[in-house]
Amino acid sequence: MRAALAGLIAALLAAAAVAAPVRFDEAETRRILRHGPWPPAVPADPSNRVAENPAAIELGRRLFFDKRLSADGTVACATCHAPALAWTDGKPRAATYQPLHRNTPTVLNAGLGRWFGWDGGADSLWAQSIRPILSPQEMGGSAAQTARRVAGDPALTCLARASFGAPAESDEAALVRAAKAIAAFVATMVSPRTPFDAFRDALAEGDAKAMARYPQAAQRGLKLFVGKGCPDCHFGPAFTNGEFHDVGVPHMPAPGMVDFGRHGGLKILAADRFNRLGPWSDDAEGEAAALTRRVRATHTDFGRFKVPSLREAARTAPYMHDGRYASLRDAVRHYSELDMNRLHVHGEQLLRPLRLKGSEIDDLVAFLESLSAPKLPEFAPARYSACP
Amino acid sequence: MRKRCCSASVPRRAELRIVVLALAVLSPAAAVACDLAGLPQRIESATATLAYRAEPALTVGVPHVLEIGACARNGSARLVAVDAFMPAHGHGTNYRTEIAATGSGRFRAEGLLLHMPGAWELRFDVETPAGRERLVQEIEVE
Known part of the structure; x- marks a missing residue:
């Protein structure tokens, strides 16, 4: 009976922890706000x-x-x-x-x-x-x-x-x-506005009701994203600093072939x-x-490749410069299990395996998925009527 | 930009004028070629003083123009390089900064681009009668 009660209490505590609202401190909030407004x-x-x-x-x-x-x-x-x-x-x-x-x-x-x-x-x-x-x-x-x-x-x-x-x-x-x-x-x-953009703008305005519409898993993933240093490269509204980095993806696409990046x-x-x-x-x-x-x-x-935007990432599989990862989960796992031996000697010295738990990978994927709009427009410009 | 630490303090304008005046008394040559007025960020060493203003304020991902004044304790100072480096990442910036002298110990450096947020070292190489010297300011950009 006592063991069952302890188990129940543990389960309730775990559930409460999962459901607890995500809080962002001042530094995290500042980092999140840098990813907008959108569109620029x-x-x-x-x-x-x-x-x-x-x-x-x-x-x-x-x-x-x-x-x-x-x-x-x-x-x-x-x-x-x-x-x-x-x-x-x-x-x-x-x-x-x-x-x-x-x-x-x-x-x-x-x-x-x-x-x-x-x-x-x-x-x-x-x-x-x-x-x-x-x-x-x-x-x-x-x-x-x-x-x-x-x-x-x-x-x-x-x-x-x-x-x-x-x-x-x-x-x-x-x-x-x-x-x-x-x-x-x-x-x-x-690309159009996304659920993340709605959350980001609500955060900027202190609109708790609007913020609450952003899924909890995405919020937890966002907290991990800004806390683990991802925005060092995936910076700004487009989630890219527009520059080039070595993140430990092999740059030998075939035996005897080198991609110099x-x-x-x-x-x-x-x-x-x-x-x-x-x-x-x-x-x-x-x-x-x-x-x-x-x-x-x-x-x-050598071996550096451009940092891709993360906007609409859920629609643009596979990932990395050589398309080696079929899913966002695989791409997140890359950073979780980073093979330091694959980093070029002059690669990013701050990169370390994130060693994420399964639930954290789930949350990061939920956040990345929130960077896609429900639907993409056709991008058909207004017809230029002076020509046939 | 947050200045985490700096090799020298940033004096208020009044204090700055006193420093410049003192330099003028010590060195007539420097007095001619040393105007730091209006340059809020300041770095000092035993042999040189450098001050600058960045336009726009230092931030991530945009090219900056720096107006720089350089003074030597004994004689004139010439700015020969401006660069930036991220010690924690082990890399610098991907862009060369172009420098032009604008007279009276003033220089204009164009194209400084800090491509990541975080801790950077701003590095200014100056030549003075005492030799070549690097003045460094540590900054944090977000």
């Missing part, structure tokens, strides 16, 4: 003079879905960045003409970034848009093919003229214009004639170009 304004891109031009946005939308930019007319940007899959391909690693060794990131919120691609090999959304078009492994297109595609379609030609004025003077100019239009479209894709990306950036310092930038002397001029290689860049 998309920063201007002075290197792309049509970044906010409605005709260019519509042109970009059409080109994004246009398979005729590819070598054999079977691959569009949207083939790998599929709307139905939160603008990813849902595969561990991308594969069109040839298999790649990196995961396809979503283009949601890409316009908020500073560097583009897992290695940051591009410094603008339009320069990044050129990479897959020309890559023989991805779309296998060319500047000449892109120029022909736009010139041969009256609707595209009309939109291009409305966006840029006089016809492109060369195939390369036509390619850059197409890429700038695609970038203008992609930059409109800011940021180390290689900086070399690609420096050699890229489409970078913001080059002849195709609309602001090669401005502050945006200054960032490219000032970025520097360091001995810690």
